[in-house]
Amino acid sequence: MNSSGICVLGAGAWGTTLADLLSRNNGSATLWAREDEVVHAINEKGENTLFLPGIALHKGLKAESDCEAALKSADFVVFAIPSEHLDNFAESIAPLISPKALLISVTKGLDTISCRTMTQLICQRVSERSGTPISEVESRVLALSGPNLALEVARGIPSSTVIAGIDPEAAQRAQSLFMNDYLRVYTNNDISGVQLGGALKNIMAIAAGISDGLGFGANTKASLLTRGLAEMLRLADLFGARRDTFMGLSGLGDLMATAMSDLSRNRQFGVRIAGGEKPSEYLASSRSVVEGAKVVRQVVAMASRNAISVPICQAVESIIYGDLDPAAAVSQLMRRKPKEED
The missing domain is CATH 3.40.50.720 (NAD(P)-binding Rossmann-like Domain)
Incomplete structure (x- = not known):
């Protein structure tokens, strides 16, 4: 070439x-x-x-x-x-x-x-x-x-x-x-779906880092990522993306790599704030961009306007921008009203 x-x-x-x-x-x-x-x-x-x-x-x-x-x-x-x-x-x-x-x-x-x-x-x-x-x-x-x-x-x-x-x-x-x-x-x-998966998984990677930073185990992370993927799929419909795209490399694959690796900036951000570091101070001092923190507010707002349930995204937003304690956020997620799996 x-x-x-x-x-x-x-x-x-x-x-x-x-x-x-x-x-x-x-x-x-x-x-x-x-x-x-x-x-x-x-x-x-x-x-x-x-x-x-x-x-x-x-x-x-x-x-x-x-x-x-x-x-x-x-x-x-x-x-x-x-x-x-x-x-x-x-x-x-x-x-x-x-x-x-x-x-x-x-x-x-x-x-x-x-x-x-x-x-x-x-x-x-x-x-x-x-x-x-x-x-x-x-x-x-x-x-x-x-x-x-x-x-x-x-x-x-x-x-x-x-x-x-x-x-x-x-x-x-x-x-x-x-x-x-x-x-x-x-x-x-599916150019929309490929990009949307890459953007939304950053929010879930922050959540995974918070889980790791709080000392939770494999059960917690597996539950978190599976339910996080469900939120991503709901948002796919809003953006006109295909759901099957999210089950491929740019969706599920990227989510797994980013949520599990110490090399992930978004996951590391979650670990640090779970350990007590203030989100605003970390973001201000970091040379690398934490994309999940940049976009979570807009994603939550868009989901709210369209009556789409995204409790994990909402929890991440509240921890970063609303001073919600990470452990309290987990408790809130676990105590939500019982429902069928979707």
């Missing part, structure tokens, strides 16, 4: 991991980073010492701090920007993107104001700034999501993921771009 036009925007752990993978697969890639120290470290030391320390990056990977230079001649543009910044970022760079480039979001989150998916934001901004009908933009916008902890993929540990888009040919092109001996890539046409 021609490797001259691969650009990854965002040099956090996941963006760097994917840029390295793409460079290894295709010979070269460009990684845009906001931080000058990251650009220098990658280009001079072959390592992202700030966000992915200890991983030797492919020699074909070059870092760039200038968006226009990074995007020049890019046929594949990968968005690895935190969800809270992606809307404004996409609007600012849209004029720099080739009208034929495939646009791939790898960010797991929802817009914190509108609850729109990342690809919806990208489509809107690119369409507005380029004057291209949104239907044409949608055909070349995709989302990648799955049980993909960055450090494991960076270490070459066998993993799987899903690339979703409405155009089968575009999805297959992206599949070929990412797939190798340690990352198996499947295609899916």
